[in-house]
Amino acid sequence: MPGLVIVGAQWGDEGKGKVVDLLAEQADAVIRFQGGNNAGHTIVLGEKTYKFHLIPSGILYPGKLCVIGNGVVVDLRVLSEEIDGLRRRGIDLSGLRISANAHLIMPYHLLLDEAGEAKLGRREIGTTKRGIGPCYADKAARLGIRLQDVLDEKILKQKITAALEPKRQTLREFTKDPRLDLHQMTEEYTAFGHRLEPYIADTPPIAWNALDQGRLVVFEGAQGTLLDIDHGTYPFVTSSNPVAGAACVGAGVGPKAIDHVWGIAKAYSTRVGAGPFPSELHDGLGERLRTAGAEFGTTTGRARRCGWLDVVALRYAVRVNGLTALVITKLDVLTGIDPLRVAVGYVGPEGASFTDFPYHQSVLHTARGETIELPGWQEDISGVREIADLPEAARGYLDFIEEQLGIPVVMVGVGPGRDEIIWTEAAQQLTVTC
Ligand code: IMP
Secondary structure, eight states: OOEEEEEESSSSOSSHHHHHHHHHTTOSEEEEOSBOTTOOEEEEETTEEEEESSSOGGGGSTTOEEEEOTTBEEOHHHHHHHHHHHHHTTOOOTTEEEETTOEEOOHHHHHHHHHHHHHHGGGOOOOOSSSHHHHHHHHHTTOOOBGGGGGOHHHHHHHHHHHHGGGTTTTGGGTTOGGGOHHHHHHHHHHHHHHHGGGEEOOHHHHHHHHHTTOOEEEEOOSOGGGOTTTSSTTSSOSSOOSTTHHHHHHTOOGGGOOEEEEEEESSEEEOSSSOOTTBOOSHHHHHHHHHTTOBOTTTOOBOEEEOEEHHHHHHHHHHHTOSEEEEEOGGGGTTOOSEEEEEEEEOGGGOEESSOOOOHHHHHHOEEEEEEEOOOOSOOTTOOSGGGSOHHHHHHHHHHHHHHSSOEEEEEOSSBTTOEEEOHHHHHHHHHO
């Protein structure tokens, strides 16, 4: 029963899409289990670049079962555009399935996200303004609209009416806004229902059947551990659980379905939006990482904050996700930076030292990374395909990470292309036995 969960081990944007894309080739199904179009993946395939927000990147393999699970929140306008874009480029979408239980991001969720951030002012979270938080809030309040609801116009209208009722006060400045017109909304979403019906499915059995046959199922997480609403740097987090445990809930399988959990981490750290970031670099080196790593959001285009690798946060990610292996991406971005530094502890208020990730917000907000120096390398590594062929200092960097985290590094990204990756023997064995 080889279930493999892929999660972000940092603050998102670790390059999960590329790893999922590579693993998808051998998988029976790829299942996204949380988040929405706040996420974004870029896949470079030869001369072509594909950007995904909702559909798992495995869709580039013709007929591959790619599932948007019940734990995902779906903006049907965005999904519809993504489908059209892929069709125009000749991509086969016959493997796409969307859970009938997935909740929908409605036009009022976008307005509420915007209004919520405006109200917070200087204390804003820096959300992607894609309506993610308000949609998950409605789900928890049992006022959500699920994909199955768009298949019945009468039910849909009733549910939108019920969902809008408690929001009247907050949305009063938009009362005359055509985006909130009940009839228009019902019509538009019923039309989406007609259009998307062939893809709407009861999705957990897809995972059960593949796992029963001993086939590989990849559970794809979005965002990252430190953006988790329970385990991340709350309140500067997203509104779902990107940690591995959520794969079970968001895809409809039990914990015994999970055999491996791979964390994806960049060779350095980045974060978008506000919130604590102990190893952040505010100098020219941060700027250099941003430029060399093209650290601008796929979804919002926002510049990402950049910093040194943070093993305190990574050790925490190992524990909270039960990581069995690590994939290091973008190692090539560090080429030419010598020496390198890695945060191995934090200095908090009044000089207190921390080697474990602090749970308290007040500590986290003032914590600064305590770094150690490691040698860098100058050689271009983009053509390297074996760990043994990496420069000694790059091998030393990976060894250091393994030693600090106590889990193996099984793949290493050395460039943006699909083939610019080192598959270690351990990764090959894991995917073969899967
Ligand atoms: P939301 O998910 O749009 O509500 O945003 C909440 C926080 O999560 C903000 O700091 C966002 O920048 C961050 N965030 C959401 N999705 C991603 C992502 O895919 N990558 C990186 N940060 C993200």
